[in-house]
Amino acid sequence: MVKIGIKYYSNMKIKGADHEINFWKDFVKTPRFLEGWAKDVKTPELNDIVYGFLVGHPKAKVLDCGSGVVSILNGTVKNENLTVCDLLGDEYAKIFNYELMGCKKPEPYGCEDLPYDNEFDIVHISNALDHTQDVLTSYNKLLGAVKKGGFLIIQGFENEGLQEKWQGFHQWNLSITETGTLRVEHKSGKIDYIDSGLFVKKIWIEMLGREWFIFIVQK
Amino acid sequence: MQKTAIIVLEYLEQNFQQTLDCLVGLDADIFYAYRDGVGSMSRAYNDAYKKHVLGMQYEFVWFVSNITFTKIDFDNLVNGMGTYGAVHPSFNSDHKHIQCDGSGLVKEVSFIEFTAPMFRTWVFEKYMLDEGYWYWFYDLIISKRMREDGIKMGVNHGVKVSHVYLRNNKKEEISKIRETLRNWRHKIEVKKLEAEFGKNWNQILFKYEN
Numbered sequence: 001m002v003k004i005g006i007k008y009y010s011n012m013k014i015k016g017a018d019h020e021i022n023f024w025k026d027f028v029k030t031p032r033f034l035e036g037w038a039k040d041v042k043t044p045e046l047n048d049i050v051y052g053f054l055v056g057h058p059k060a061k062v063l064d065c066g067s068g069v070v071s072i073l074n075g076t077v078k079n080e081n082l083t084v085c086d087l088l089g090d091e092y093a094k095i096f097n098y099e100l101m102g103c104k105k106p107e108p109y110g111c112e113d114l115p116y117d118n119e120f121d122i123v124h125i126s127n128a129l130d131h132t133q134d135v136l137t138s139y140n141k142l143l144g145a146v147k148k149g150g151f152l153i154i155q156g157f158e159n160e161g162l163q164e165k166w167q168g169f170h171q172w173n174l175s176i177t178e179t180g181t182l183r184v185e186h187k188s189g190k191i192d193y194i195d196s197g198l199f200v201k202k203i204w205i206e207m208l209g210r211e212w213f214i215f216i217v218q219k
Numbered sequence: 220m221q222k223t224a225i226i227v228l229e230y231l232e233q234n235f236q237q238t239l240d241c242l243v244g245l246d247a248d249i250f251y252a253y254r255d256g257v258g259s260m261s262r263a264y265n266d267a268y269k270k271h272v273l274g275m276q277y278e279f280v281w282f283v284s285n286i287t288f289t290k291i292d293f294d295n296l297v298n299g300m301g302t303y304g305a306v307h308p309s310f311n312s313d314h315k316h317i318q319c320d321g322s323g324l325v326k327e328v329s330f331i332e333f334t335a336p337m338f339r340t341w342v343f344e345k346y347m348l349d350e351g352y353w354y355w356f357y358d359l360i361i362s363k364r365m366r367e368d369g370i371k372m373g374v375n376h377g378v379k380v381s382h383v384y385l386r387n388n389k390k391e392e393i394s395k396i397r398e399t400l401r402n403w404r405h406k407i408e409v410k411k412l413e414a415e416f417g418k419n420w421n422q423i424l425f426k427y428e429n
Contacts, residue, residue: 048258049396056399199392201231203255 019168021091024069028096033070038101041075047203049214050124050153051076060121063145065111066128069096070103073124083120085109111138116145127156131169135184136192146219151198154182154215158202161187176200176213223247223297224277224340226267228284231256231393234384237287245293247281257397259353260284260333268347272340281337286310288335288380295378296337299325304342304370307331308378316374323377330362330424331372335380342370351411353404359424 027033036044042051054062054076064071067084069092074082082104086092089106098105109115111125111132123146132138143152156174157163164170166187173185180196197217205212225247227238242249252267254260264282272280279297288308296308307328309319316328333348336358346364348357365372390398412420 048255048400049393052257052396052400052403055403056396201256201393203231204229204253206253 017088017091021088021095024092025095028069037070037072037074038103039075040102043072043075046072046076046126047155047212047214049201049203050126050155053151053153053199053216054122057122057151060150061119062122062124063116063120065109065114065123065125065142065145066131067106068092068128069106070101071106072126074103079104083107085114111141114141114145118144118147120145121147121150122153123150124153125155127160129154130156130160130172130174132172135172135174135186139184139194143217143219148219150219152217152219154217155213158211158213161185174213176202176215182215221246221248222277223279223281223337224272224275225249225281225283226252226264226271228252228254228260228263228282229256230285232285232391234388235285237384238283238285241286241288242283244290247293248277252282256393257400259350261348261352261357262350264333265348265350268343273344277340279337280340280343282333282335284334284382285384286335286380286382287384288378292378292380296375299373299375299377300337300339301325301373302371303327303339303373304365305331305336305338306373306375307334307336308380309374309376310334310380310382312382319379320376325373325375325377328372328374329366330359331374333358334382352408354401355405356408356412356424363424 054060054073059081061081061083062073062077063083063085064073065085067086071082071084079102084104084106085108086106087108087110089108093105111129112134123142125142129135129138146152158175159173161170161173171187175183177183177193180200182194182196184192184194197215199214199216201214202211203214223246225242225245227242227249229235229251230238250267250271252263254263268280279300281293281296292308296306300306303325306325307317309317312318312332312334314332317332342365346361349360352360362372416423
């Protein structure tokens with residue numbers, strides 16, 4: 001699996017991995033990260049809907065995919081119940097001391113090569129599905145990792161590809177339609193729809209002046 | 220600029236439109252408090268106040284949650300402020316002294332809730348809300364502080380707002396998530412109350428209930 005991860009990393013290096021690592025290199029040194037992300041408290045950036053959903057399932061075995069250096073679920077889901085993965089996990093270990101901070105190091109898997117099958121009560125991905133090479137393959141892999149009756153939580157900004165001018169990882173636009181379907185649009189213009197799930201909401205991020213979507217599917 | 224600012228707590232339930240409809244045509248500037256539809260009320264209200272009201276020339280600020288009311292209710296609430304630091308309209312509260320007694324008067328009380336209180340801005344700014352308490356208790360704490368400083372609180376029995384549409388209708392998923400969070404926070408906050416006010420926090424905060 002690590003080998004597969006490396007393969008994808010090689011591809012993505014061209015498309016923005018360096019940009020991502022450089023972002024985290026600076027961010028991990030900030031008080032905002034050290035106080036809000038690395039400590040055993042709710043991460044301030046975790047929206048309260050997902051927070052509420054997770055505290056309502058205190059014993060759930062949770063996978064956070066595309067986590068970045070430290071999972072946004074750190075401090076909300078207990079370490080023993082949390083599995084974390086990010087394609088760049090091995091790179092992140094070079095810029096952050098997981099042992100010292102008591103945080104989970106991400107397993108180096110991208111969404112497309114997740115090795116899990118019906119293993120988790122909740123699978124979560126925040127602001128990362130649209131960073132993948134292939135959103136539909138990734139979606140199926142994420143859902144595949146969910147146990148029957150469990151939940152897949154997808155959240156992120158709408159139309160990030162357009163917003164970021166299709167730079168770096170941002171090759172896709174995700175958005176929620178009026179009927180609650182997840183709309184997936186590739187830079188090439190190809191559009192797919194993923195059926196609506198248990199819970200679909202958009203929330204207003206006042207600080208950024210942008211809308212954020214939350215899409216929860218029950219398997 | 221108007222005399223009164225209204226800070227409306229955003230809900231994501233469909234029925235919240237009923238509250239939004241009530242805001243049309245009011246003689247006030249209207250702002251919104253955000254908390255992802257489920258999170259901390261105290262933080263949302265404080266943030267909105269600091270962003271939109273602090274440093275401005277408003278005399279009153281009305282905090283509006285998931286209630287319904289008429290334009291006349293709003294006007295009467297403003298006109299009934301008198302010398303009070305904060306006044307709550309009557310409604311079908313769990314606390315008897317906030318329920319409408321039919322007198323039509325503004326009566327002094329020992330604490331108010333935060334379903335829809337109107338404050339003088341200088342009074343609210345003096346205390347703000349204790350963000351350690353997300354859904355409950357911060358109203359009792361600000362009331363305690365006002366009471367100790369001799370600032371009068373009242374209930375306006377000439378104004379009755381409705382606070383039932385989210386309670387009585389079939390719960391949306393978002394309502395269930397908020398309820399989960401409320402229950403989660405309740406356990407944490409009761410411990411915090413015990414640490415802050417002692418084991419008899421309940422008697423201290425509710426001691427003066429009319």
